[in-house]
Amino acid sequence: MNTTADLDCRYRPKWHYSAQRNWLNDPNGLVYSNGVYHLFYQHNPDGDTWGNMSWGHATSADLHHWAEHPVAIPCDEQESIYSGSAVVDVHNTSGFGTPDNPPLVAIYTSAYTSGSPLAGLQAQSLAYSTDDGTTWMKYSGNPVLDRTSADFRDPKVFWYDGDAGSYWVMVAVEAARREVVLYSSPDLLSWEYLSTFGPANATGGVWECPDLFELPVDGDASNTRWVLVVNLSPGGIAGGSGGQYFIGTFDGVTFHSETTVTESVQADDTRMADYSWLDWGRDYYAAVSFNNIPDGRRLMIGWMNNWQYAAATPSDGWRSAMSLAREVKLVSRSGRPVLVQEAIDPFEGHGTENLTLGRQRLNPGLTWLPDDVSGEILRIDAEFEPGPAGRVGIVLRGDPQRKAGSDVSSAGAERTVLAYDSATGELSLDRTESGNVGFHKTFPSVERVAVPLEDGRIRLRMFLDRCSVEVFAQDGTATITDQIFPADTSTALALLAEGEGATLVSFTVVH
Template sequence: MTTTSHAPAAATRSVPTPHFRPTAHFTARDTWLNDPNGLLHHDGVYHLFFQNNPHGSTWGNMSWGHATSTDLVTWQEQPVAIEHTAEEHVFSGSAVADVRNTAGFAGPGQTALVAVYTSAYTAASERPGIQAQSLAYSLDGGETWTRYAGNPVLDIGSSEFRDPKVFWYGGDDGRWIMVAVEAVRRTVVIYSSPNLIDWTLESRFGPAHATAGVWECPDLFPLTVRGTDQTKWVLVVSLNPGGIAGGSGSQYFVGDFDGHTFTPDRISTSTDPADYDWLDYGRDYYAAVSFNDAPDGRRLMIGWASNWDYANATPTHPWRSAMSLVRELDLVRCSDGRLRVVQQPVLPADEADVDVFDLTVPSMPGTRTEVVLAPADGAGTSRLVLTIDGDARTLSCDRTASGTVDFHPAFPSVDTAPLLGDGDETRLRIVVDATIVEVYVDGGLVTLTQQVYPDAALTEVHTIDRAA
């Protein structure tokens, strides 16, 4: 959760055109949203909590909104779960099912869902300006929530200590692990607890790699290396600004975790952000975190499909901002020996809800191909242009003519991603859902997410060979 209260930049226009609201990307009904929080699967239901302003369409009054789904695509917005008070804004965090009743919140036959969130204390509180970690619990499957009377449970006296992601580590003799950030120190801190209430500092990680902005929204989880029985751990850290495409971005590290310390496989000494590992190379993928307790061992992740550079100004009404598609994560070893995260979208069973384009384009030296997304003939003039450059081994995305781009000077952009796949061809899966385009390159080895505000829906794709 970005704590800098950005003065909302005034949008030059509002565009309530129906095709501007995505179908498969969750949006709040008529309010603002940002970071996903409390992602949890419990009793057959996926819970998506999110940073929400219940009273407006720009950042403020931070509370936990709530949506539920059984298929990760069709979301039902629920009443606000944990609302701000005069003394406390409810910043980012996570949720767990306390099936062992370690915190003692549940009665006989009950399971407590426990939210671990950052209390951002206001000037009206006894801790003005402090950020500390607090608990709320639900005994009815997430419908209603009660703040823990002993809050906060972890207070280090800092104004920049936030975004706890909590998970159970080990079997019945295990314990809770929390990763959080000391944001301006660009440090991930790891704590442990037997009961979600009493926390012990285990270790710190960082600063490392991208550090131009504050660190936020960490996540730590295991993945099996594809084709092996080797398990590695992935540490995700978002930062703002300093993302690979400018403004907000999400980087990751691959390494090992022993229950106390995360040890990365590699720390680059380069100052070039291109040498780091990024979850997404577009402008609009931030604060990505994964679901706790997803079935069948799947690692499912969702991010905020926006960027703090212009998030308060995007031309929609009365809602503002959307989530990305849910992505399933895998880990592969590439030909250069590096382990990289691979991401695949969870798509609607009925793809009539979105437009999905699968194509293969040449990417050998001497080739340069444009993939143009446009409205149907005569419907509009907007264009989103992807260029695959075989000599530079890059994919660029030009949204400068994608429709309404003048609502903020940072919005019109040309963003570039590396081609990491082998061979002389590049596979693209392009998912278009109204205002959001997600591009998956070579099976999700690279992804690029962009907002667009076209004058008509981008429903057609064609390619142009630009090779000399």
């Protein structure tokens, strides 16, 4: 929830962070400190399109209610402040604080402009805060790591403590070469090269915003794997921006992938569905995780937009929002670990359940739900047994003027359709008639992901906000995140079945 004053309430989300004004993209510097979640982000303080890149700043105690703060790290005449990360320097290795007051340290990419002797280069720099993120000072010795490259960016830094020793690790990218490069440091100031990973799997665009973290498999602390996240644009599974991940091992020096399908530098479109994707929608990019979460959970946030049309989305005075925070875990599926995601539920403790349906046969066509169930900000939990019916699912944000009809294929009705096709085994989200889709030619789309039934059933959890849909299928084994821009009157819901034999197992709507 945004605690700043609303500007253009029509599409302004309630539970997804958006800057009060102007442009927002990649989440940066996600860090937890003294009971507060810090969200920094790419921000243009002076307009609602990309430019003047600086770090915006918001904080939250619960990941739902966000307070916006002044720009944390502004651009200047010599550098733009590109993406990066932040750490709590607990042992004051940098010397920026004291043992009793350890500093927050931001590690960001300096994109040097024409006013700098390093014009055209990208290198890694530091800023620090000794008042828990309220004010920031750039380090006088910047940059701390320069490869004399024009595309070296997006450092994610974490503290490694393992067989190889204890030190800071930086995971960054040589974006145009589709490489993840790793460095180590004892103090955040001096860095030593460790290794390079890639190119691998999806390489249809530049690689950006990497992350590397360790997770237990099935909650077993004695059996862990490392997850390497690599965002890329274009070249995502649904078109444009997207995020992939690799699962493997990290020995403190080198990441070894167990899930590489192809190492070809050329994009292999025939293998795209074989790669591991963070999200199968169009609008989940630059996702990175929080540092310093006290209970060991791994929480991520992504930018809920796509570079193909990000500058054209129809909001007034502000542009773009973040995804809900998600907890990610590794679970065994068919004998191998896969990443599953669960949204940090904003309706928990804040919502009211206003419809619960039990097991029942679905009539072919559309079954519209009562008006008091409708809404633009909802959580919906549904479980279906598709049986022989073909496609089953839900019409979201439907045009109430069309509620009298039960024809699944009626043209011209404003709606977003989430459906499972038992013939293909695919879950799809169709936003081609979701409202305002004409602002960019690539926006109307249908997203698809193969999702096996479990005991003949498909389980779905959906979060609707004013301009978005986030879908978690089979307990987060697959996710689809898409923006939508419907009329504010299009709030109707309907159950969908294209033939006989489908069963609704359960259905709950929470406002």
